[in-house]
Amino acid sequence: MRDPDSNVVQPYTQIQLDLQRAVKEQLPDADVSSVLVRVCPDPKFGDYQSNAIMSLAKGRKMNPRQLAGEISARLRLDQLCRKVEVAGAGFLNFHLGTSALAGALQSAAGADALFFEKSARPQTVVVDFSSPNVAKPMHVGHIRSTILGDCISRTLRLLGHSVISDNHIGDWGTQFGKLLVGWKLHLDGNALRQDPIAEMERLYKLINAQTESDPSVLEAARRELVRLQQGDPENLRIWREMISLSQVQFDAIYGRLGVRFDCTLGESFYNPQLEPLVNDLVQKGIARESEGALAVFFEDHPQLKAHPALVRKSDGGFNYATTDLATLQHRLQTWNPDQIVYVTDGRQQLHFQQVFAAFRKWFPHAGARLSHVWFGSILGEDGRPFKTRSGETVKLSDLLDEAEERALKVVTEKSPTLPEAERRNIARVIGIGAVKYADLLPNRQSDYVFSWDKMLALNGNTAPYLQYAYARIRSIFRKGDLDEQSLGSVKVLLEASEEIALARHLLNFGMILEAVIEDFRPNYLCNYLYELAGRFTAFYENCPVLKSEAGVRESRALLCHLTARVLRQGLEVLGIEVLEQM
Ligand code: ARG
Numbered sequence: 001m002r003d004p005d006s007n008v009v010q011p012y013t014q015i016q017l018d019l020q021r022a023v024k025e026q027l028p029d030a031d032v033s034s035v036l037v038r039v040c041p042d043p044k045f046g047d048y049q050s051n052a053i054m055s056l057a058k059g060r061k062m063n064p065r066q067l068a069g070e071i072s073a074r075l076r077l078d079q080l081c082r083k084v085e086v087a088g089a090g091f092l093n094f095h096l097g098t099s100a101l102a103g104a105l106q107s108a109a110g111a112d113a114l115f116f117e118k119s120a121r122p123q124t125v126v127v128d129f130s131s132p133n134v135a136k137p138m139h140v141g142h143i144r145s146t147i148l149g150d151c152i153s154r155t156l157r158l159l160g161h162s163v164i165s166d167n168h169i170g171d172w173g174t175q176f177g178k179l180l181v182g183w184k185l186h187l188d189g190n191a192l193r194q195d196p197i198a199e200m201e202r203l204y205k206l207i208n209a210q211t212e213s214d215p216s217v218l219e220a221a222r223r224e225l226v227r228l229q230q231g232d233p234e235n236l237r238i239w240r241e242m243i244s245l246s247q248v249q250f251d252a253i254y255g256r257l258g259v260r261f262d263c264t265l266g267e268s269f270y271n272p273q274l275e276p277l278v279n280d281l282v283q284k285g286i287a288r289e290s291e292g293a294l295a296v297f298f299e300d301h302p303q304l305k306a307h308p309a310l311v312r313k314s315d316g317g318f319n320y321a322t323t324d325l326a327t328l329q330h331r332l333q334t335w336n337p338d339q340i341v342y343v344t345d346g347r348q349q350l351h352f353q354q355v356f357a358a359f360r361k362w363f364p365h366a367g368a369r370l371s372h373v374w375f376g377s378i379l380g381e382d383g384r385p386f387k388t389r390s391g392e393t394v395k396l397s398d399l400l401d402e403a404e405e406r407a408l409k410v411v412t413e414k415s416p417t418l419p420e421a422e423r424r425n426i427a428r429v430i431g432i433g434a435v436k437y438a439d440l441l442p443n444r445q446s447d448y449v450f451s452w453d454k455m456l457a458l459n460g461n462t463a464p465y466l467q468y469a470y471a472r473i474r475s476i477f478r479k480g481d482l483d484e485q486s487l488g489s490v491k492v493l494l495e496a497s498e499e500i501a502l503a504r505h506l507l508n509f510g511m512i513l514e515a516v517i518e519d520f521r522p523n524y525l526c527n528y529l530y531e532l533a534g535r536f537t538a539f540y541e542n543c544p545v546l547k548s549e550a551g552v553r554e555s556r557a558l559l560c561h562l563t564a565r566v567l568r569q570g571l572e573v574l575g576i577e578v579l580e581q582m
Contacts (some may be wrong), residue, residue, distance in 0.1 A: 046093035064090030083095035116510030118160030133170035171266035177225030436464035
């Protein structure tokens with residue numbers, strides 16, 4: 001039986017706690033909160049590693065290796081570790097003993113939290129992601145924000161934090177002037193019913209082109225915008241319709257991607273707060289006039305010295321930064337979060353640096369950690385920005401359709417006799433999973449090349465490979481008539497080196513999840529899962545499960561069972577579904 005509230009204390013936590021105790025004994029004045037252990041970068045050197053002693057020694061002008069030796073002599077880890085070594089310039093490397101490994105596997109079998117612990121200090125975190133703009137199709141540029149943000153939210157939730165996912169849609173701004181002119185003069189009702197976003201996009205492009213040659217159209221757009229801003233009922237009604245039509249399309253995509261938001265508070269929501277906010281900034285001496293506009297200056301900031309943040313334009317309109325400051329204030333007052341995470345592309349780096357710096361001036365005592373989690377672009381196989389063959393931006397819905405179609409071809413080739421509905425469902429899970437994984441696997445700050453063949457390959461570091469590894473383990477249980485329910489009481493035997501390597505890797509799952517939310521890097525988890533599947537393959541090729549003698553058979557079955565659960569849980573955190581059969 002699994003106990004949903006159980007929080008099995010993991011070996012890495014026990015090691016960390018004992019190390020902190022030993023440090024405190026040796027150096028009573030030390031701040032042990034920074035004494036942490038991490039997964040050893042190379043398993044050759046051990047299971048866990050700490051580099052904390054080096055900085056402790058440096059601050060005290062002590063010899064780091066000697067200090068590490070003295071602290072390690074105070075450790076009481078004989079039950080857990082077969083060896084603790086001082087290495088390099090003063091690292092401590094911890095090697096888990098086999099009985100500790102076996103014990104951890106056994107507890108995991110009966111626990112709900114698999115090789116991780118729910119946070120002892122749960123945080124409230126607002127995650128601002130996806131945030132497309134109204135009246136425009138969601139395109140391939142929105143996929144990274146949506147998928148990264150969703151994965152970060154899922155990981156935080158799994159570790160026991162409380163997450164508010166907020167879709168900060170672009171539903172306000174000068175584009176509505178042009179859209180209103182287009183809507184009033186050129187709307188094609190039929191086209192709007194068939195594909196509202198395409199029709200709105202057409203209207204926008206049409207008017208935008210006209211404004212370039214005809215100043216009177218620009219003037220008309222300006223007038224419609226002012227009317228909207230002043231609350232003209234007709235313009236408000238059309239504007240609301242444009243938002244709700246767009247939201248239908250956004251929701252269809254989020255449904256396909258399995259992404260959900262706790263709230264969708266777009267830019268317009270903060271509109272009433274902009275004027276009082278700017279007045280407050282002026283009154284507090286934080287913003288001042290500059291060439292007719294109002295700006296926050298950062299004289300004492302090395303990077304932002306030359307980049308003041310504009311909060312009111314010379315024509316009285318407000319800026320993107322103003323809305324983001326209002327948004328911050330609202331989030332602070334509503335949720336009092338420990339952290340706010342913004343997921344956008346790298347081109348918004350300066351914007352967020354300015355917003356964060358202005359916010360610190362405005363709320364000097366606010367403790368919330370603010371992070372801009374930025375990412376690079378998606379490129380075509382020619383190394384240029386990813387476009388359709390005719391050179392247009394790729395619509396997200398078309399991209400997802402193509403992913404499913406291509407996956408369907410593969411599935412049909414492999415299993416032509418499966419009923420079509422089943423093949424389509426498998427293709428959906430594989431196709432969407434492949435796109436997501438391809439997006440999460442690269443370092444988020446680098447550009448990556450979008451390649452259908454690579455992401456759908458059954459071999460290599462791909463979602464289909466991991467989904468297939470999962471399904472293969474499930475098939476062992478179908479074939480073997482093994483009682484999975486009773487695996488919790490199995491005695492774990494670890495003898496073959498492949499068994500030990502697999503077990504050691506399973507135990508790292510929790511630390512990897514922690515690392516994912518510390519740096520907002522899901523690629524750590526992708527690589528972890530890929531390696532897990534590799535270690536499983538090595539184990540399965542060398543250690544027969546079903547054909548082994550009683551005792552060994554159950555112990556190995558437990559390894560299979562735990563591997564499948566970690567694969568499923570890990571993929572779930574990445575937002576990727578699994579199938580029992582493929
Ligand atoms: N709508 C913006 C865009 O498409 C992204 C908004 C990001 N979030 C924020 N709080 N500024 O670029």
